[in-house]
Amino acid sequence: MSNFKIVFSGPVGAGKTTAIASISDFAPVSTNENASDMTRERKPQTTVALDYGVMKLDGREKIHLYGTPGQERFNFMWDILTSGGLGLVLLLDNTRKDPLKDMTFFIDSFRDYISQTALAVGITQTDIASVPRLDIYNKKLREMKISAAVFEVDARKQADVSLLVQSLLFTIDPGLEY
């Protein structure tokens, strides 16, 4: 049995907690607390420490899923949670003011980690805001010299999030079987 750890990050409201709940094999551990900051305009609760879930692949591989808080004031949790991880799933909310800027910010924040591991990007809420489109994100990633798969995902859909995670795992280890 092998164990992998991957980390979900991205701005507030991108769907990190929801995505982990969608693919975890058991009810995830979450640290949702009532929001009192700007977050409140988007959703009533926010993650303040971590989300944790587990996804089993073909009964042998166990993927441990860790979600970070989105606000920068919790960036000490970003360092703690990435330790020992094998990749980053970056979720971006297309309805935010400047999701490309969000992407740049998070890639810069996690640059050391990404350079040693792998990255997959999921764009959420594309049913509400269809632009920027995927080619814009791809172009930006090329400019930043970052190689990553980019998908539109619905964080509530198990199949969507699972595909994103599998593409990340494939980048890490092309020999992995699902």
Add this chain to the structure above:
Amino acid sequence: MRDEMLSSILSELNGTSADIEASAIISIDGLMIAAMLPQGMDEDRVGAMSAAMLSLGDRTSDELGSGELEQVLIKGDTGFVLMIHAGKDAVVTVLAKPKAKLGLIFLDVKRAAENIEQIL
């Protein structure tokens, strides 16, 4: 008015014991409501860490069968950090000296937390 009352509770708390070095009231999502911290200590940092620790403490206490969380205590070799709920939407965080008499501090902080809860 509210801010002044909260600040006065904190200054009273810091005054009750020479062992209490700093204290702060923080919203459950990690934002500073009132603080009496040493200069140079980053309020955002203290706030976010308190929220993260307390929330993890809540979950751990619950999942491991220890019931409802009353406090989180962190002991370092140069001091203590104590976190207690002040109602369900706020946390009181206190920094104390390594030789502090914890029983007294628990009592003082708990009393302060009850007063804070009434004001919030």
